Amino acid sequence: MFGKGLFTGLGITLKRMLGPNITEFYPEEMPNLPPRTRSSMGLDPEKCISCNMCANACPNKVITITSEKGESNKKVLKSYRMDVGRCLFCGLCTEACPTGALHVTQQFENAIYEADELKWDMIERAGKSRGRGEQA
Numbered sequence: 001m002f003g004k005g006l007f008t009g010l011g012i013t014l015k016r017m018l019g020p021n022i023t024e025f026y027p028e029e030m031p032n033l034p035p036r037t038r039s040s041m042g043l044d045p046e047k048c049i050s051c052n053m054c055a056n057a058c059p060n061k062v063i064t065i066t067s068e069k070g071e072s073n074k075k076v077l078k079s080y081r082m083d084v085g086r087c088l089f090c091g092l093c094t095e096a097c098p099t100g101a102l103h104v105t106q107q108f109e110n111a112i113y114e115a116d117e118l119k120w121d122m123i124e125r126a127g128k129s130r131g132r133g134e135q136a
């Protein structure tokens with residue numbers, strides 16, 4: 001019928017006008033994110049055994065790890081970098097991690113000005129978030 005689309009659209013508008021207010025007041029109030037939101041990555045360097053399984057599991061080659069031999073020939077983590085601009089937040093790396101050192105987090109305020117700032121030093125970030133009392 002001619003004009004049916006117009007009335008459907010007006011119906012939706014009316015429903016929204018009379019329904020509950022859904023305005024979010026971010027950044028004054030932090031939003032309640034859906035529980036399955038995945039927007040950032042966190043590392044607990046103390047739990048990391050430098051096995052490289054996360055890097056091997058990543059389909060986009062986001063993770064680069066370097067390590068050195070420590071006491072009793074054990075690997076000690078030296079650097080852990082993620083090129084987050086290429087990350088899909090698919091979580092495959094966290095599933096591969098045998099120690100639970102790597103996890104997906106809901107931290108979403110990751111806006112930057114330079115693309116290079118998306119190359120995260122995960123050890124440094126873990127230290128900073130610990131200083132702020134957050135989960136790495």
Ligand code: SF4
Pocket residue numbers: 057058059060061062063086087088089090091092093094
């Ligand atoms: S979340 Fe996915 S894309 Fe991102 S580093 Fe892990 S495996 Fe790679």
Ligand code: SF4
Pocket residue numbers: 047048049050051052053054055065096097098099100101102
């Ligand atoms: S899989 Fe886990 S323990 Fe192994 S290198 Fe990655 S973060 Fe570290």
